[in-house]
Amino acid sequence: xxxxxxxxxxxxxxVGIGATPAFAGSxxxxxATGTATAxxxxxxxxxxxxxxxxxxxxxxxxxxxxxxxTAAGVGSVGTDVTFVPGSSTSAxxxxxxxxxxxSFGISTTGGNVTSGATNLAFTTTPSATTATLTAGxxxxxxxxxxxxxxxxxxxxxxxxxxTATVTYN
Amino acid sequence: xxxxxxxxxxxxxxLGLAALVAPASAFAAPGGTATMTxxxxxxxxxxxxxxxxxxxxxxxxxRPTATGTVTVSTTGALSTTAGMVGNTAIAQGSSGPxxxxxRVTGDPGRQFFVTLPTSATVTRTGASMTIALFTVxxxxxxxxxxxxxxxxxxxxxxxxxxxxTYTGTYQVTASYN
Numbered sequence: 001x002x003x004x005x006x007x008x009x010x011x012x013x014x015v016g017i018g019a020t021p022a023f024a025g026s027x028x029x030x031x032a033t034g035t036a037t038a039x040x041x042x043x044x045x046x047x048x049x050x051x052x053x054x055x056x057x058x059x060x061x062x063x064x065x066x067x068x069x070t071a072a073g074v075g076s077v078g079t080d081v082t083f084v085p086g087s088s089t090s091a092x093x094x095x096x097x098x099x100x101x102x103s104f105g106i107s108t109t110g111g112n113v114t115s116g117a118t119n120l121a122f123t124t125t126p127s128a129t130t131a132t133l134t135a136g137x138x139x140x141x142x143x144x145x146x147x148x149x150x151x152x153x154x155x156x157x158x159x160x161x162x163t164a165t166v167t168y169n
Numbered sequence: 170x171x172x173x174x175x176x177x178x179x180x181x182x183x184l185g186l187a188a189l190v191a192p193a194s195a196f197a198a199p200g201g202t203a204t205m206t207x208x209x210x211x212x213x214x215x216x217x218x219x220x221x222x223x224x225x226x227x228x229x230x231x232r233p234t235a236t237g238t239v240t241v242s243t244t245g246a247l248s249t250t251a252g253m254v255g256n257t258a259i260a261q262g263s264s265g266p267x268x269x270x271x272r273v274t275g276d277p278g279r280q281f282f283v284t285l286p287t288s289a290t291v292t293r294t295g296a297s298m299t300i301a302l303f304t305v306x307x308x309x310x311x312x313x314x315x316x317x318x319x320x321x322x323x324x325x326x327x328x329x330x331x332x333x334t335y336t337g338t339y340q341v342t343a344s345y346n
Binding site: 027028029030031032033034035036037038039040041042043044098099102103167168169 | 214216217218219220221224225226227228229230231232233234239256258259260264269271273289291298300320322324326330331332333334335336337338339340341342343344345
């Protein structure tokens with residue numbers, strides 16, 4: 001008698017559980033779906049414009065001084081340095097490609113121009129230190145600088161390099 | 170909840186007793202009445218439940234020039250290797266990296282375990298990436314009401330990875346022992 005009653009109770013209890021939607025499944029297990037996301041954006045690419053250069057022009061040193069080129073390419077001299085007639089100056093130019101509408105930073109180093117054993121130091125200044133790529137993912141900037149000229153620098157053609165870096169903000 | 174009978178279930182159980190006891194008594198010896206008292210116990214426990222709370226997000230990253238990985242820890246901290254070094258240091262907007270989280274709810278004190286797949290795949294049109302999933306600590310325990318589980322992952326990004334937003338899903342299951 002006792003066993004029969006217990007069996008019936010279990011059966012009824014099971015029916016009760018099964019009929020209750022909240023207990024669908026066994027109730028012993030539950031599964032959730034997690035979501036994962038990641039976004040890859042186009043890398044930022046800096047390209048030096050072919051033929052462009054930071055050109056400090058042709059000048060006489062006098063007792064020394066400086067030559068400054070704005071990021072727009074306009075030259076000026078300081079102290080005893082004088083441009084010679086026909087001298088032309090220019091700012092350097094770069095193009096940038098990357099993720100549309102994304103902001104980026106621009107940094108440039110200084111450097112030295114060299115002729116023989118003589119080095120003349122220069123600093124550079126980009127046209128902007130931050131910029132934003134167009135919706136199409138392009139941008140550009142220019143670089144000016146200031147060259148320090150010693151009064152003892154030998155006549156000659158001086159050249160050198162510097163480094164420009166762009167970084168996504 | 171443990172040790173208590175849900176009120177809704179009391180009625181069916183009592184009916185069952187009555188239905189069985191009554192016919193059985195018809196076979197009792199004539200001229201007498203015999204009564205037996207049976208005991209019945211039922212313990213209904215709270216079903217285990219796991220729900221997803223936060224998505225596992227790797228955020229924005231620049232495509233590398235060589236294959237690398239990005240790892241989001243279970244606390245949401247970001248780390249990178251190989252070609253991905255530095256590539257996550259970009260503006261994240263409103264969807265920066267975060268750990269995935271789930272909440273387990275169950276019968277207080279009852280042992281349970283959670284199964285997490287070892288990997289997940291995120292896709293976009295024509296491309297996919299694989300995430301190695303991990304969590305911290307034992308995936309077993311006795312929730313006191315609720316227990317939160319954090320999921321981290323390591324995403325592998327190749328140099329040829331198509332630019333775009335990738336999404337995917339993975340299934341996490343909690344079960345009573």
